[in-house]
Amino acid sequence: xxxxxxxxxxxxxxxxxxxxxxxxxxxxxxxxxxxxxxxxxxxxxxxxxxxxxxxxxxxxxxxxxxxxxxxxxxxxxxxxxxxxxxxxxxxxxxxxxxxxxxxxxxxxxxxxxxxxxxxxxxxxxxxxxxxxxxxxxxxxxxxxxxxxxxxxxxxxxxxxxxxxxxxxxxxxxxxxxxxxxxxxxxxxxxxxxxxxxxxxxxxxxxx
Amino acid sequence: xxxxxxxxxxxxxxxxxxxxxxxxxxxxxxxxxxxxxxxxxxxxxxxxxxxxxxxxxxxxxxxxxxxxxxxxxxxxxxxxxxxxxxxxxxxxxxxxxxxxxxxxxxxxxxxxxxxxxxxxxxxxxxxxxxxxxxxxxxxxxxxxxxxxxxxxxxxxxxxxxxxxxxxxxxxxxxxxxxxxxxxxxxxxxxxxxxxxxxxxxxxxxxxxxxxxxxxxxxxxxxxxxxxxxxxxxxxxxxxxxxx
Numbered sequence: 012x013x014x015x016x017x018x019x020x021x022x023x024x025x026x027x028x029x030x031x032x033x034x035x036x037x038x039x040x041x042x043x044x045x046x047x048x049x050x051x052x053x054x055x056x057x058x059x060x061x062x063x064x065x066x067x068x069x070x071x072x073x074x075x076x077x078x079x080x081x082x083x084x085x086x087x088x089x090x091x092x093x094x095x096x097x098x099x100x101x102x103x104x105x106x107x108x109x110x111x112x113x114x115x116x117x118x119x120x121x122x123x124x125x126x127x128x129x130x131x132x133x134x135x136x137x138x139x140x141x142x143x144x145x146x147x148x149x150x151x152x153x154x155x156x157x158x159x160x161x162x163x164x165x166x167x168x169x170x171x172x173x174x175x176x177x178x179x180x181x182x183x184x185x186x187x188x189x190x191x192x193x194x195x196x197x198x199x200x201x202x203x204x205x206x207x208x209x210x211x212x213x214x215x216x217x218x
Numbered sequence: 219x220x221x222x223x224x225x226x227x228x229x230x231x232x233x234x235x236x237x238x239x240x241x242x243x244x245x246x247x248x249x250x251x252x253x254x255x256x257x258x259x260x261x262x263x264x265x266x267x268x269x270x271x272x273x274x275x276x277x278x279x280x281x282x283x284x285x286x287x288x289x290x291x292x293x294x295x296x297x298x299x300x301x302x303x304x305x306x307x308x309x310x311x312x313x314x315x316x317x318x319x320x321x322x323x324x325x326x327x328x329x330x331x332x333x334x335x336x337x338x339x340x341x342x343x344x345x346x347x348x349x350x351x352x353x354x355x356x357x358x359x360x361x362x363x364x365x366x367x368x369x370x371x372x373x374x375x376x377x378x379x380x381x382x383x384x385x386x387x388x389x390x391x392x393x394x395x396x397x398x399x400x401x402x403x404x405x406x407x408x409x410x411x412x413x414x415x416x417x418x419x420x421x422x423x424x425x426x427x428x429x430x431x432x433x434x435x436x437x438x439x440x441x442x443x444x445x446x447x448x449x450x451x452x453x454x455x456x457x458x459x460x461x
Contacts, residue, residue, distance in 0.1 A: 022349065046381045047353030091352040091379055094302040133275045134229055134237070137301045137375065138259025160352060163378040164301065166407045167454035169259040192353075192381045 012036055013086060013155045013186055015058055018067035019210075020050070027053050028064065029210030035155055035186040037072075040177065042197030043190045044215055045207035051190045052091060054207065055157040058188070059088035071154055083110050085154040089161050091190075093144035097132050104128030107147050114149040120176035121146050122169070137164040142173065155186045162191060174200045220247040220270070220296075220370060220401055225282035227265050227274065236279075240265050240425045243282070249369065249401035252392050254412045254433065256405070256451065257422030263405045264301055267372045270403070271298035286370065286401075294323055297368035299360040301375045301405075306347040312358050313343030316365045323366030332361055337387050352379045357388065370401040377408050389415050409436055409455045421448045 013035040020028045027050030035041055045051050056062040058069060060076050069076045071085045078084035090096045097106050107113045107128070121142040132140055141164045148156060158177070162170040177187050178200070191197055194215065197204045206215040227240040240262035247253035255263050268274045270284055270291075286295055299305075307315055313329055320327035330340040336357040347355055360376050373392065377385035385408065393415040396402045406412040413419050413436035420430045428445045435442035440452040 047379075047384055048351040052351060092303040092355075094304045129231070129234060130237075134277075136260040136262075136264060142259075160379045164375060164407070165259050166257065166451060167409070168451060170407075171454060192379065192385075194382075 013058065013069075013071050015054075015069045016067060018054070018057060018064045018069070020053060020057060020062075020064045020067075022053075026210055028057070028067075030067075031207075031211050033058075033205075033212055035188055037154065037184045037186050038181050039203075040181050040187045040189060040201045042194075042201035042204035042215075043188060043207060043212075044192065044194050044197060044204060047192075049207050050210065051207055052159050055088050055090075055159045055188070055190060058155070058157050059086045060084050061088055083150055083152045085152055086157065087148035087150070087153050087155070088157045089145045089148055089159060091160040091163070093141045093161075093164075094132070094137070096144060097140070099132050101132070102128065103130050103132065103135065103143055106132070106143060109147045111150045113146050117146050117149045117176060117180070120172070120179060122172060138166065138169055141165065142169075145173070149180065153185065155188070156180065157188045157190070159190045160192070161189075162193070162196070170196070219249065219288075220286050220291075220403070221245070221284070221288075222266070222270070223283040223285075225266065225269060225280065225284065227262065227269060228279045229275070230277045230279060238425065240269075243422075243427050245420060245427075245430075247401055247403050248417070250396055250399050251417040252396045252402045252404055252415045254404055254406065254416030254419035255422065256407065256409055256412060256419060257428075258424065258447075258451070260424070261422035262425045263422055264374050267298055267300070267374045267403070267405060270372055271296055273298065273300075291370075294366065294368055296370040296372060297323070297363040297366045299363035299371070299373045299376060301378070303347070303352070303355045303359060305359055306355060306362070308347050310346075311343065312345055312347070312350075312361075315358075315362055316343070319362045319365040320367070323368060325365075325367040327365040327367075329361075329365070332364055335391055336361055337384050353381065353384060356380060357384070360388070369399075370403075371395065372403045372405070374405045375407065376404065377406060377411060385411060409452060413437075421445065421451065423447045 204215040222245040225243040229237040389411040413433040416433040440449040
C-alpha cells in the first residue's frame with residue numbers, strides 16, 4: 012500500500028495541499044481529477060519523492076519512500092510534459108534504458124517500435140514521446156506509478172491502448188494513480204476516481 | 219487563404235536511410251475560419267505546423283509549396299503556439315516573454331487583457347514558467363503566439379491538459395478569432411471540441427491525409443465520415459468529456 016498521510020505543501024502564500032491523505036493499493040487504478048492549477052502534479056511529484064512536502068509522511072509497502080544510486084524509487088512519476096523530462100541530446104534507446112532495461116511487454120503494449128531507438132526526441136511526435144517517457148519508468152522495482160496527464164497528447168485510440176497497458180501492469184500488482192482532466196475517461200478505466208478540492212481529496216464518484 | 223500543396227517531410231539520418239514522415243499533404247485553410255487537423259499519434263500533425271512556421275528540425279527536408287494569399291509567407295505572417303511546453307523560455311517571466319513576442323511581431327500587447335481572454339489571472343505575468351501548472355503553461359504558450367498579432371495562428375494541441383471549462387474557453391476563443399478575420403489552424407486530439415468550431419477537419423494517419431470532412435460530419439455514430447479510420451477515431455472519443 013502507498014500511504015500518504017497529512018501531506019501539506021504551499022507555494023508562497025498558496026496552500027496547494029492541506030493535510031491531505033491518499034492511499035493507493037497494489038493492483039488498483041485510481042483516478043484523480045481537479046481544475047487546472049489545484050496541485051495535482053505537485054502531489055504526484057511529492058508521492059514519487061521529486062519534491063519534499065512541508066509536512067506529512069509517505070510510505071510504500073511499509074517503508075519510507077526513498078531512492079539512491081542503484082536503488083530506484085518504488086514510486087515513479089510520469090510527468091505531464093514529457094519533452095521537459097528527457098535529454099534532447101540522447102537517442103530514444105538511451106532514454107528508454109535510463110533507469111534499467113525497459114520492460115519488453117510494456118514496449119510492445121505501448122506500440123514503441125524498435126526503429127525509434129536510433130532517433131532523437133525531436134524526431135518523435137508528442138504522443139510517441141509520452142509513451143517512451145512512460146515505458147522507461149516500468150522497472151522491476153516499480154511498485155506504484157503516478158501518471159500525470161499522460162494520455163493528453165494522445166489520440167483517443169492510442170489513449171485506449173495506453174490504458175490497456177496500464178491495466179496489464181495493475182494485474183501484475185502495480186498500483187497506479189492516473190491524473191487527468193477527462194472524468195468520463197477515468198470513470199471507464201479507474202477503479203475509483205478522486206478529486207482534489209481545497210487541498211484535500213474527496214471521492215468524485217465510484218466507477 | 220493559406221494553401222499547402224503536396225507537402226512531404228523527410229528526415230536525414232546518420233548512416234541510415236531517409237525517413238519519410240509526411241507524404242502528399244494538400245490543405246486549404248481560408249482566413250476567417252478554423253481549419254482542424256487531427257489524427258493518430260505520430261501521424262505528422264505537428265510537422266505540418268512546423269513546416270508552415272518554418273521551425274522544422276535541422277535534419278528535416280520539406281518539399282511542396284506553402285503559400286499565404288498566393289505568396290510565400292513573409293516573416294511574422296504566421297504565429298505558432300507549439301505543443302511542447304519547452305517552447306517557453308525557462309529563464310524569463312511570462313510578462314517579459316509576451317512583450318518580447320509582441321516586439322518581434324512589431325506591435326505592443328495589452329498583456330492582462332490577453333491573459334484574461336485565456337482564463338489566466340494577471341499575476342501570471344510575474345510568474346516564471348516553472349511556477350505554472352501544465353494547463354496554465356499551455357495557455358501561456360498560446361498567449362505568446364497571440365501577442366505577435368499575426369493574422370494567421372497555428373495552435374498545436376491548445377486544449378491538451380486543460381480542464382473542461384478552460385478547454386471550452388480556448389476553443390471558443392479560436393472561433394472568436396476566426397470570426398474577427400484571423401486564419402486559424404488548430405491541431406487537436408479533442409475531436410468533439412475541434413469539430414464543433416472547425417469548418418473542415420483533415421484526418422491524418424501514418425503521415426498521410428485520409429480524409430477532409432466538414433466539422434459537422436463528426437456527429438452521431440460518424441456515418442457522414444467517408445474513411446473507416448476517421449470513423450474509428452470519432453467513435454473512440456469521449457463525447458462531452460474534457461481532454
